[in-house]
Amino acid sequence: MLRRATFAALLACSAAAHAELPEPVARLLRAANIPDEAVGAVVLRGNATVLAHGAERSMQPASTMKLVTTLVGLEQLGPIFRGRTELRSGADLVGGVLQGDLVLRGGGDADFDADVLEHMLQKLRNQGVKKIKGDLLLDRQLFRPARPDRVTPQFDRMPEFRYNVVPDALLLNTNMLQIDISSTQQQLKLLMMPPLEGVSVGADMKLVDAPCAKWEDGWRTPDYVRGEDGKLKVLLHGSFPRNCAHTVHVNVLDRQDYADRLFRATWRRLGGSFGGAVREAATPAGTRLLADHVARALPEVLRDINKISDNTQARLLYLSLGSLESDAYFGSRPLAAGDADTAVRARQVVRDWFLRHRIDEADLVIENGSGLSRTERIRPAQLAAVLRVGSQSVWAPEFLSSLPIAALDGTMRRRLRDSAAAARARIKTGGLENVVAIAGYVPDANNEQCVVVAFINHERVGNGAGRAALDALIDWVAASGLPPA
Template sequence: MLSLRFRQLILTVCTSSLCSALVPSDAIAQTVLPVKLATSLQKAGVPASAISVMVLPVNASNADAAVLAQNADLAMHPASTMKLLTTLVALEELGPNFRWKTQILSDAPAATEVLVGNLYLRGGGDPDLTMQKLQEMLRDLRNRGIRSINGNIVLDRSYFQPERSDINMAPFDEHPDAYYNVVPDALLIHSNISSITVESGNDNVETRLLTPLDNTLIINQLRLNKKPCATWEQTWQAPDVSVSDNAAINITLNSSFPRNCKITQHLNILDRNQYITHLIRGLWQELGGSWQGKIVDGKTPSSANLLLEHQSETLADTIRIVNKHSDNAMARSIYLSLGTESNPLLNTNSAQAADARIRAWLFRHGINDAGIVLENGSGLSRTEQISARQMAALLLAGARSNWYPEFASSLPVAGMDGTMRKRLKDSPAAQNARIKTGTLKDSVAIAGYVRDVNGQNWVVVAMVNTDAAGKARTALDTLINWVASGRDDAANLFEP
């Protein structure tokens, strides 16, 4: 218990709006917010009730050993820190060397130059099936001597169930064409992204389609304005897409654009089968091939012969992209793969199976799953929830995992890379904190590992849920620095 004199000291330095956050009920080590953190929250207009915090040693036996805890058992929206749960469980359940497979099969008889029959493009859930990888597969097909395909190309997405969860899904926000909003399927090629460059001078504005889509036109109706280049998004409008009588895709750019400005937009604007059709035609023609047929949906018959297979990067390599750059579509693919791989022979809902598999993992590690809500495993969700205590317990389990090096190396390093590259530079935390960040309209969060000036490693978790959450990012950086600095003693803790 705290002495009366020390409680009076606390009351002397705290303001009325912060006292509830600063005055502990029993032990200062467990319930008192550092004064700089509390002050930063106050300046941001964020009440102490809106933040959930846990700080504890990495070598703690459980999450009850916290040196700082505030609202730690509240279920909070974690934003993209939820990716830590998905990626750690995937490492443990699938292994760091797990790879996804994309295959091309055929039901046609063997042929030298002309393949008469269907080709089957069977997706295996590769989270990063880029245009370049598809091009490599088509080149391998061409190197087998096949020049002409006289049949349809059948897209088999049955690895995930349902096969197209993106269809009829309500938009997450007002930017459905943004890359971060892409909903994966088992055969998501290049994230369905069309890249368009817009470049203007004093008197003209030019556009160029970077993605090699066959028979696709950019119709430039952009007007020049006098705004600074940095404000180009203020006048940008989503392109209009139409299909002409000759099956050409017309992408019309409207609105206005600043003078002497250059940007590249990566947009999810085309129907997926339409996108794959024009992409394959464009790439196959570049390789000197011809194709008489169309894209259709279907399943691969058991009698089809495997022509070639592409294997993805390892899971360990993949989660470095997911966590460092907070890639939502890739995280969602990993989440669905957890469900599918739990029993590949069962035609079960992949998301539901992933939910069950993650909860089973939590149970085996002694982590209470009460209050945890899973939707897609990426944190891009209005419903996903987890408490700071549960997240801290997850990170403790990660530190004890055989795959801790792979997991930790996937996290952004403060002041160095990923989503933390511009944060905490020239601070005690720079290069000493591996932190996954999270941001939604009403939620900001950090979770990860911090090494302090004494060489001790800590688990640090903080989530802020409020309409003003975006203003609390500085406060979260203050918390990370407080840990990295060695957690000031009681006198300095309350220093204004």
């Protein structure tokens, strides 16, 4: 009962609290025909509740759910936590030939890209490795299932774009291809990066008379085909404006093909020889470390997750919560993998954290930790309690510095420029179809820091209507000389 009593006390309305939305917010909602019942909002100032409107509604939070993932991640794994990638082998090196398999083992490295792979392979060349006689083994076993992208339902009709990429423990270059598309009046030109062994790009796109800025209107989901010779061809579909140039980043190839072709192209460019297969397997016992890469420290990764709302990095951190535990010095070590689903373990870690901080976890539904979900739910009051814990955490500076600053950076860089909150409020934003959300910290007119959380779940939030109402709430808090708590 203590946990629920503490939570209830936090949200009990003080003399200064009210359930009605501020008039500037209510006016914008009325103009957009958005009912008050579609809104959940909480404003806390110290231990006082300034505003509690629909605070106990279970609602879709969109990307504000990332605040749960990042704060729990920071407190569980610590500020010096880093994912890592390793090249290992148990084979002898004889006359420049590695006499067996090479292992590429994933450890949830948030920065494992094409440049990192090249640097790791260059370290092999510097050790005298000219030829790999065996196979390349891709070890993704840190997470279960090892290939969550194969079992995760498609979120929307744009699976090729980066915001939809499902991570695994060995996600290389986010599996992205950069394709530069340019057109003249009659011709289409394509350039693909990075270079992949036996992979080309083509298109059956129709050139149309349309504004270049509207190129996405004619975009259709790309795919790829495998020729009888084993070569792969990425195919772009739809239409594209004449006399236009645009760069797209797409997740098209299966990541097994992607890692295979990128490894072969990079190793060959470095002067290496390899004739084996690339296959998925666990790291055999008795291997030694040949090269490794360590990602940025967690607080730096959190800035990507919260400031630019990186779904893939948020999901990667969430899975790391289910696969790693910290030691006394905030290092980390893998949990015994077993057959347990990593996302299920992560969910339990989050719930245990809620219980430890005496936050009611009832109605909390967390699927992947990014908010890119139609099943994730949290009450505004719960997220406000999470933010209150974050402001008092020993790692509060690292957590707060990850949030977008109003009118300055991240997803808030163009918002609230003429507001009292400009350059002062730190706000995580969220948006899905029929959902807008904000959550963060807003200093009031007395420079007292307030926790502000607000969700709108309604079909009429589009065209900026929902966002305007939420910005009005932030501005109201920032401009108000609220009574002393």
